[in-house]
Amino acid sequence: MIDINKYLDSLKPSATLAINQEVQLLKSENIDIVHFGFGQSPFPIYKGIVKALQNHADHNEYLPTLGLTALRQQISLFLKQHQGIEMDWSHIFIGPGSKELLYHTILILEGEFLIPKGSWVSYLPQIKTKGGSCTILDTEYANDFKLNAETLERHCENSSGKQKVLILNSPNNPTGAVYNNEELQSIAKVCMKHGIIVLSDEIYSQINFGERYSASISQYYPQGTIVYGGLSKVFSAGGYRLGYVAIPEAMKGLRATFKALFSETFSAVAAPIQYAAIEAYKMNDGLLDYISRCKNILGTIAGFVFQELKKLNIECTQPQGAFYVMIGFSHYKEQINALGIHSSEALAHHLIQSYHLALLPGTDFYFSSSDLFLRLAYVDFDGKSLLEKFLHKTEINSDHIIDNCPNITKGIGQLRAFITTISA
Ligand code: PLP
Numbered sequence: 490m491i492d493i494n495k496y497l498d499s500l501k502p503s504a505t506l507a508i509n510q511e512v513q514l515l516k517s518e519n520i521d522i523v524h525f526g527f528g529q530s531p532f533p534i535y536k537g538i539v540k541a542l543q544n545h546a547d548h549n550e551y552l553p554t555l556g557l558t559a560l561r562q563q564i565s566l567f568l569k570q571h572q573g574i575e576m577d578w579s580h581i582f583i584g585p586g587s588k589e590l591l592y593h594t595i596l597i598l599e600g601e602f603l604i605p606k607g608s609w610v611s612y613l614p615q616i617k618t619k620g621g622s623c624t625i626l627d628t629e630y631a632n633d634f635k636l637n638a639e640t641l642e643r644h645c646e647n648s649s650g651k652q653k654v655l656i657l658n659s660p661n662n663p664t665g666a667v668y669n670n671e672e673l674q675s676i677a678k679v680c681m682k683h684g685i686i687v688l689s690d691e692i693y694s695q696i697n698f699g700e701r702y703s704a705s706i707s708q709y710y711p712q713g714t715i716v717y718g719g720l721s722k723v724f725s726a727g728g729y730r731l732g733y734v735a736i737p738e739a740m741k742g743l744r745a746t747f748k749a750l751f752s753e754t755f756s757a758v759a760a761p762i763q764y765a766a767i768e769a770y771k772m773n774d775g776l777l778d779y780i781s782r783c784k785n786i787l788g789t790i791a792g793f794v795f796q797e798l799k800k801l802n803i804e805c806t807q808p809q810g811a812f813y814v815m816i817g818f819s820h821y822k823e824q825i826n827a828l829g830i831h832s833s834e835a836l837a838h839h840l841i842q843s844y845h846l847a848l849l850p851g852t853d854f855y856f857s858s859s860d861l862f863l864r865l866a867y868v869d870f871d872g873k874s875l876l877e878k879f880l881h882k883t884e885i886n887s888d889h890i891i892d893n894c895p896n897i898t899k900g901i902g903q904l905r906a907f908i909t910t911i912s913a
Contacts, residue, residue, distance in 0.1 A: 501614075508847055509527045511847070512526065512527075515841070522841070525847055525867065526847035526848055528812050528866040528868065529727055530783075530812070530868065531725075531868040531869075533873045533876070534724065534725050534726050535724065535725070538724065538765050538768050539765075541764055541768035542764070544764070545760070546761050549760065551757050551760075552758070555747070556733075556758065557767070560764075561578040561581045561582075565577060566770070570772070573702065574708070574716060576716070576737070580735060580741060580744070582736070583733055584732055584755065585731065585732070586731065586732045587717040587719040587732030587733070587734070589732070590732050590734040591615065593751070593754075594688060595619065595621065597750065600622075600651050600653055600654055601623070601653050601654070602621055602622065602623040602653075604624070605625075605634070605636035605855075606625050606854075606856060607628050607634030607663060607664050607666075607815065607854055608661070608662075610663075610854060613855070626640055626641065627640055630806070630817060635666050635668055637675075638675035638678065641680075645679065652684070653686070654688060655685050655687050657687055657688070659693075659810075660694070660811040663813045663849070663854045664814065665808035665814045666806055666810075667699070667809040669704060670704045673704055673706045673709055676706060677706050677710035678709075686715070688715050688717065689706050690717050691703065692722050693723070693811040695723045695780055696722060696723060696783075696787065696810050697784075712737055713740075714737060715734060715735065715737070718735075719731055722812075730758070731763065785879070785885055786876070786879065786885060788808075789890060790870070790890055790894060792887075793890045794867050794901065798814075798904070802820050803818060804820070804862075805817075813864055813866050815851065815854070816864075817863075821908065821912070824912060828911065831858075831859060832858040832861075833859075833861055833862055834858065836861055836863065837863055840863075844903040846904070848863040850863055865900075869894075869896040869897065870893070874893070
């Protein structure tokens with residue numbers, strides 16, 4: 490028997506990766522699966538970024554621990570021009586993905602972590618690995634599971650005075666919701682009043698269907714907000730593993746700790762990837778056009794999925810960005826319970842086994858097990874062919890989706906079949 494660190498003993502592979510493995514297994518048995526479980530960008534990477542990577546493949550040296558100065562400067566400019574955030578380059582650090590950078594921050598910061606119900610799957614497991622304390626803050630379907638300031642205020646009034654760290658993500662995984670300026674402003678007020686540190690996960694910022702980029706709480710609370718981003722979503726380069734963390738001037742004391750931790754763990758991000766990222770963050774016209782076309786396609790599919798689910802009387806959060814919606818079956822609770830299904834995990838299992846439809850259970854996103862909510866990632870389509878097809882089209886409509894995204898329509902069809910069966 491090997492003794493394992495007690496905080497790591499109960500750690501399981503991330504739910505998203507686990508469902509992906511289940512899908513691969515069923516596929517290897519020649520079962521056709523509609524994969525609404527995995528949130529990876531369906532688009533090919535922009536050619537200019539690949540070219541930059543090729544051109545720098547011979548860079549075999551270790552780079553500075555916090556990242557290439559030229560890259561940090563480029564990200565500082567990018568944040569200003571494309572995300573409305575003023576951040577001096579010297580406060581921007583480069584890491585192997587925003588996930589790792591969030592993890593490092595969680596390791597560094599003491600106190601109570603606050604996660605709104607309807608947040609990304611990895612935050613809590615990361616906190617658990619250090620035996621950290623965490624509270625899930627309640628949110629409601631009527632508000633697309635966004636945190637409201639009153640809930641945060643109530644929590645602060647009723648809890649101890651120890652340091653609090655709120656993890657906020659907009660555009661949101663799993664709901665697709667985007668916080669507006671007023672919402673962020675009122676949350677910022679509460680954070681300021683109670684000295685809460687905010688980790689603002691803005692990895693989907695430019696995948697906002699209504700605006701060029703999403704509002705950031707750092708605009709209203711710059712002194713207390715740490716911002717995260719990276720290449721994986723907007724630039725469709727998850728496998729490149731590059732992200733950044735931007736630390737405000739008021740927290741510059743953290744710099745030495747980050748630097749030490751980076752140097753004792755990953756040393757520095759792969760050199761050729763950092764050079765390729767400089768090209769990405771330049772956001773030249775071709776890349777801007779690519780991002781806008783990807784966004785246009787995603788927004789149209791999201792709208793189609795939303796409309797179709799409404800017709801089926803399935804609850805669905807309003808998709809405003811990212812790749813996801815949370816869908817709910819409370820209108821069919823009785824019929825679903827009659828099948829012996831009483832949890833979102835059992836429902837997800839039933840849909841994958843009986844309807845060959847992969848979705849993630851709400852429990853992975855801090856919903857209670859009896860809440861029959863699942864996350865639907867609407868990225869099971871051929872992004873490369875869609876981008877080529879709609880190269881010169883600014884308008885894409887539902888008919889284009891029906892004609893070109895067979896798994897999206899098939900998935901909706903499977904949900905229709907499920908509802909028809911349980912309603913019969
Ligand atoms: N934050 C959210 C909300 C995500 O959905 C993801 C990836 O799925 C990440 C962070 C991690 O992204 P990265 O590839 O930069 O590690």
